[in-house]
Amino acid sequence: xxxxxxxxxxxxxxxxxxxxxxxxxxxxHDYLFWYRQTMMRGLELLIYFNNNVPIDxxxxxxxxxxxKMPNASFSxxxxxxxxxxxxxxxxxxxxxxxxxxxxxxxxxxxxx
Amino acid sequence: KxxxxxxxxxxxVPEGENLVLNCSFTDSAIYNLQWFRQDPGKGLTSLLLIQSxxxxxxxxxxxxxxxKSSGRSTLYIAxxxxxxxxxxxxxxxxxxxxxxxxxxxxxTHLIIQP
Numbered sequence: 377x378x379x380x381x382x383x384x385x386x387x388x389x390x391x392x393x394x395x396x397x398x399x400x401x402x403x404x405h406d407y408l409f410w411y412r413q414t415m416m417r418g419l420e421l422l423i424y425f426n427n428n429v430p431i432d433x434x435x436x437x438x439x440x441x442x443x444k445m446p447n448a449s450f451s452x453x454x455x456x457x458x459x460x461x462x463x464x465x466x467x468x469x470x471x472x473x474x475x476x477x478x479x480x481x482x483x484x485x486x487x488x
Numbered sequence: 489k490x491x492x493x494x495x496x497x498x499x500x501v502p503e504g505e506n507l508v509l510n511c512s513f514t515d516s517a518i519y520n521l522q523w524f525r526q527d528p529g530k531g532l533t534s535l536l537l538i539q540s541x542x543x544x545x546x547x548x549x550x551x552x553x554x555x556k557s558s559g560r561s562t563l564y565i566a567x568x569x570x571x572x573x574x575x576x577x578x579x580x581x582x583x584x585x586x587x588x589x590x591x592x593x594x595x596t597h598l599i600i601q602p
Contacts, residue, residue: 476522
């Protein structure tokens with residue numbers, strides 16, 4: 377298995393534009409997590425899914441953020457409209473309850 | 489709300505030294521604790537996972553211990569090497585339904601001097 381795959385690796389966009397981040401989790405791992413990492417706040421959990429169902433989205437900062445998991449092999453995190461303060465590295469992770477979480481390489485988002 | 493603290497925030501030591509990284513958490517009702525390594529510009533690599541019923545886990549030169557009652561974990565690195573230079577992150581999962589996401593500390597930035 378290639379592990380958790382995220383795309384794109386880097387994204388530069390202008391303020392107000394829509395941004396879509398993508399994640400392909402590890403097959404057979406029924407949990408999927410989206411995290412955001414900044415220098416100031418470290419790693420923060422945004423939302424997680426279990427068996428494709430959103431369980432806890434309390435970490436999503438605003439209504440501008442939304443996430444979907446239409447099937448077990450794909451998830452998206454969308455920001456619309458994007459703002460400069462959304463600039464961060466966004467990680468997707470996959471896991472099973474009680475076992476290790478495996479992270480993707482992240483998407484570095486810059487909103488100018 | 490669970491809070492995870494890592495001390496020190498940064499550490500620089502000569503090659504060959506044994507060292508200890510500390511992690512503390514405020515809610516002792518954890519399900520498990522995981523140590524990660526993050527290289528600059530990269531994702532997180534899982535190093536060790538300790539279940540709440542365990543006291544320690546070992547992998548090569550790494551040993552992680554867990555004391556739930558005091559809310560502490562340590563990561564011991566033996567015979568440090570320049571390749572160990574990275575940021576080390578500690579994360580916990582709470583017990584109980586619904587709280588399945590990892591809560592992270594801010595990490596210890598480790599530099600091993602050749």
